[in-house]
Structure formats: C-alpha cells, structure tokens
Amino acid sequence: MTINWFNDFYKHIADSPLSHWLEVLPAQVAQWQQAQLHGDFAKWVKLLNKLPDTKPSIINLKDRVEIGSQNDIDEYTQRQIAGLMKQFMPWRKGPFHIHGVHIDTEWRSDWKWDRVKPHIADLTDRYVLDIGCGSGYHMWRMLGENAKMVVGADPTQLFLIQFQAIKHFLPHANVHLMPIGVEHLPELNTFDTVFSMGVLYHRKSPIDFLYQLKQQLRPGGELVLETLVVEGDEQTVLMAGERYAQMRNVWYLPSTDALKVWMSRVGFKNIRVVDVDQTRLEEQRATEWMTNQSLKDFLDPNDINKTIEGYPAPLRAVLIAEK
Helix, strand or coil: CCCCCCHHHHHHHHCCCCHHHHHCHHHHHHHHHHCCCCCCHHHHHHHHCCCCCCCCCCEECCCCEEECCHHHCCHHHHHHHHHHHHCCCCCCEECEEECCEEECCCEEHHHHHHHHHHHCCCCCCCEEEEECCCCCHHHHHHHHCCCCEEEEECCCHHHHHHHHHHHCCCCCCCEEEECCCHHHCCCCCCEEEEEEECCHHHCCCHHHHHHHHHCCEEEEEEEEEEEEECCCCCCCEEECCCCECCECCCCEEECHHHHHHHHHHHCCEEEEEEEEEECCCCCECCECCECCCCHHHHEECCEEEEECCCCECCEEEEEEEEC
C-alpha cells in the first residue's frame, strides 16, 4: 500500500529551517510503510477515502476544533460522516466538531489546553513540534494560535488515521503528523516550541527523553512539558509496580521539584511549574466514541484520591523551560 500523505510535508520543509530533516525522514517513512501495519490499516484507509468532500463555512481552531457547520451539508452526509468516523474508535483525545458531528472523546483535551495556553510563548509564526501528539487535537489548537507550521510525531497507526480523518476536511492546513517515535528524530535543533504532553512517564529512560526533547529546539526555544507527578521534595520519585492506574507502561513519576532537577541537569534554563491539577472524572471518561474503561475504573472505588493499586491518583503538572 502506497501512502502519499507525507509528500506535501516534504515540499513544505524543503525551503524551511527544517530542510535538513529530509536527509533521513523520507527513508524512515518508507521503512514505516514497509513494516507490519495494523491488521485494520488497509480497511481504515478505504474508509478514509469514503469521507465526503465538503466546503466548510466555519473554521474555528482558536476556541475549539470546529470545521464546518451542520448547515453546509444535508442530513444524509452528516450521518455518513458520523458513521465513518465511528469506524475509527476509540477516540481518546479531542473533542472535535465536524459539520455538526460532535466527536465526544474520552479526554477533554480542551481543558488541558486551557490550562497550558496562558503560560506559553506566543506561537505566531513559530515552528512547533508536538511529540506523542496522539490523534493531533492539540496540534489543531496550536495552529489556531497562528503557528507557522505544526508537526506531530507519534507512531500509533490509529492516531495517524484519526488525524488524517480530521485533516480530510481541512486538507491545506499546515499541520502534519509523522508516524515515528521520538527515538527516531535526529537532532534537529530547529523548532521554536516543543510540546510533550503525557509522554515522559511512558519512557523507560526519562533523562534520555529530556535530552531528545532538548535536541529538537533551537537555542532559546521553549519546551512545554506536561506529565504525571507525585507530591514530594527533590528526592521524591515514584516507580510503580507492574501497573499504575491499570496502565502497564508507566515508569517514573517524579515530584515537580525532582523533575526540575532532572531538567536542570539536562541543561534547560528558566524552569518553572505553571500548573498542577488532579485529573477529574469529568475530564477523562467513557463516551459513545470511547466505550472502553476509563478513569473511574482505574481509581479506588472507596477513595478517588488513590488508584486501584493504591498509588496517589493521577496528578498532572505543566512545566515550561528554555534551551
């Protein structure tokens, strides 16, 4: 199967500060295409191709991700969009509003964006990288803040399909998702802003990961890091057992003070904690677009301040720093 989704991106960066990425990226993407794809990937691509072409009268990426109005299309087309989009479940990060179809995702990612946005540098005309971007919700919001180009990196194939499903309705937007992990990024040293939200605790080596984030930024560029933390001092780091909140791939949960020490040792400057927030049941929950278990199933039914394993319930912090 030949995928041509990435050719526009190659053209866009050919005359940009990111042009040196072309030395390795096309070969990496070609290797990805030749690798074992998800069993449903070919089916997903066929379903993507069935999405109707529309002319959205509304494009709002500033206040939410809204592309098109219900009045732009007839009822049959709206049902077609909803039916096709549901074939790409589970939808975890959002919400999205496409021609009156409300994709009510598991996470209210807009709430996270509202906590992050007041503290970051103005994104106008900036090259922005979102590492571990998922289906790309926050990338659209970054574009809504007038970023020059937004690039996401995430190897999960379903997330790429979901991103392409949204981009189908706004195909010329300068936002792109590359299906690669952070470990495959070269030292680009180019992006004005790098976001990493909800990734650090999934990495076996958080220090190496922080170095990888730093290597993507230009000198003076800004890192926006959002991650799970625990309360404590500079020495406090929780390493959970086999599972944390039912997740198998959680490694280190530092305190914010310990995380600041890590970031300082890696060479980040002007490190500050701008938000700490315990995840609420209203922010992460099952919906008709994500019908699996969600946060309430992962917490102690007798004490929502603890996970089902007895650890502190998810506490998320946002830290900002410069290279």
